[in-house]
Amino acid sequence: MKKHKTLALIGAEVGEGASDSGCKLGAQALRDRGLAAHLAEPHRDARWVDMVRARPEDQPQARLDSVEEFSVKLASVVRRQLQQGAMPVVVGGDHSCAAGTWSAVADAWRDKGDIGLIWIDAHLDAHTPESSDSLAPHGMPVAALLGHGSPGLTSLYGWKGKIKPGNLVIIGARSYEPAERALLESLGVRVMYMPEVDRRGFGACFTEALALVRQRTVAWGLSFDLDALDPADAPGTGTPVEAGIALVEALQALRGHAADPACVAVEVTEYNPLHDVDGRTAESAFALLSAFARVELREQALAA
Ligand SMILES: [Mn+2]
Numbered sequence: 518m519k520k521h522k523t524l525a526l527i528g529a530e531v532g533e534g535a536s537d538s539g540c541k542l543g544a545q546a547l548r549d550r551g552l553a554a555h556l557a558e559p560h561r562d563a564r565w566v567d568m569v570r571a572r573p574e575d576q577p578q579a580r581l582d583s584v585e586e587f588s589v590k591l592a593s594v595v596r597r598q599l600q601q602g603a604m605p606v607v608v609g610g611d612h613s614c615a616a617g618t619w620s621a622v623a624d625a626w627r628d629k630g631d632i633g634l635i636w637i638d639a640h641l642d643a644h645t646p647e648s649s650d651s652l653a654p655h656g657m658p659v660a661a662l663l664g665h666g667s668p669g670l671t672s673l674y675g676w677k678g679k680i681k682p683g684n685l686v687i688i689g690a691r692s693y694e695p696a697e698r699a700l701l702e703s704l705g706v707r708v709m710y711m712p713e714v715d716r717r718g719f720g721a722c723f724t725e726a727l728a729l730v731r732q733r734t735v736a737w738g739l740s741f742d743l744d745a746l747d748p749a750d751a752p753g754t755g756t757p758v759e760a761g762i763a764l765v766e767a768l769q770a771l772r773g774h775a776a777d778p779a780c781v782a783v784e785v786t787e788y789n790p791l792h793d794v795d796g797r798t799a800e801s802a803f804a805l806l807s808a809f810a811r812v813e814l815r816e817q818a819l820a821a
Contacts, residue, residue, distance in 0.1 A: 521561045521776060521812050525603035526553055527594055528568035529786070531587050533580040534613025534655035540755045543788035544568060544608045547799060552608070555803050561812050566603075567594045577652040584613045584654040585669030591617030592624075592673050595782065599625045604775065606806065609786030611755055612642055615658035615740050616670045622782050623662075623679035626736050632781075633684040633730025633737035634662070635723070637767075639744040639758040641693040641701060641708070648696035655755065655787075659687070660697075663704060682706045684734050686726035689714055689745035692758045711760065719762050723770040731779060738782040739774075741805060743798060751801045753793030764801050768808045773817070775810040783809060 528548060532541030548565060556563035571587035574580045591607070595618055598605045607618045615636075623632050636642070636659060644656040645666040654670065661670035663685070664678035671677040682704035691711035701708055707729060709722045730737045744754040750764035751757070774780055785802050793799060 523603045524556055524561065524563035524606050524810055525598040525601075526556075526563060526565045526606045526608060527591070527598070528565065529591055529607050529610030529614035529618075530568055531571040531584065531610040531614050533571045533574055533583045533587070534611035535653055535755045536651060537755060537789070538611075539789040539791040540609060540611040540787055541571070542790050544610055546790035547608055547788060547802060550796075550799055550803070552803060552806070556606075556807060556810055558812060561810070563606075563810075566598060569594055581646070581652060581654050581667060582669070584616075585667065588613070588617035588620070588670060588673060592621040595621035596625055599781065604780075605782045606810070607782070607784040607786075609784065609788065611655040612638070612740075612742050612786040613654040613658055614786060615642075615784060616661045617673065618782065618784050619662050619738065619740070620673035620679050622736065622738055624674040626781075627676075630735035631681055631684055631733060632679075633732075633734035634680050634686075635726045635730055635737070635739045636685060636687045637689050637740070637745045637762070638687060638742035639689060639692050639761055640742070640756065641687060641690050641697040642742075643697035643700050644694070645700075648694070648700075659685070660700060663706070665700060684730055686729050688719070688722050688726055689762050691760065692756075714762060719766040720770040727774070734779075736779055736781040738780065738784070739771075739809065740784045740786070743785065743787050743802060746801060751798040753789050753791070753798035755787040755789050764804065768804055771805060771809040773809075773811060776812050
């Protein structure tokens with residue numbers, strides 16, 4: 518059996534994107550817990566390649582500046598791993614890291630075509646500095662990737678619109694503000710809100726999302742905010758919201774998809790070890806990444 522792409526784990530040590538900066542400790546905590554060893558398997562290497570740290574700041578505008586600076590650094594690390602043929606696994610950190618991650622992926626594939634993105638989250642993350650009262654950048658990465666917001670987040674690599682609205686699907690949203698929903702509706706982004714997930718099941722939603730993000734693209738990836746999960750499975754996140762996705766359903770649906778040759782990067786964000794309960798959230802993060810990335814699960818899924 519051939520060797521699969523190495524998983525290049527990248528710590529996104531950023532908490533400046535949120536009002537509670539505890540997520541800044543998330544990557545190191547998952548690293549100390551043995552994430553790389555957990556993801557390695559006979560035909561798939563997994564190793565930490567870098568920890569990228571945001572400059573600490575207190576005031577809202579300075580925090581946005583810090584996140585912008587951080588995004589450039591994170592993007593360059595992600596892009597280098599893509600160039601080397603590895604699959605970046607970005608481990609957050611608050612969700613503002615997504616601006617850097619997916620800008621790098623989009624730029625790396627820009628000559629060949631568009632990229633698709635599945636965004637699993639309790640929130641829409643579609644604020645701009647104009648619509649956001651808190652100015653917290655972790656509420657902005659979706660808007661930024663679509664080309665709306667502060668130039669420091671929208672225009673990495675000197676161009677914006679990293680993700681086309683038709684190539685983005687958001688699953689699990691249940692806490693958002695009208696301006697975010699209005700922006701996404703005006704752009705035509707497909708959002709599967711939590712009532713739809715409850716009605717159809719996460720698996721059916723994910724299958725549809727996968728088809729959409731693969732349709733008109735050359736590559737796709739997954740950004741998983743742990744707060745999408747029900748707080749029973751993930752109490753230790755930046756901003757928990759009741760009535761989320763059940764871990765078992767997520768594991769079943771995600772299994773093996775990282776072995777799709779068109780899948781090029783994955784991100785897990787918003788782990789806050791300070792709020793975790795008995796390591797439950799860390800275990801959920803391990804299980805999600807493992808289910809998504811495990812080559813042997815891919816083979817089982819294809820055989821089924
Ligand atoms: Mn998020």
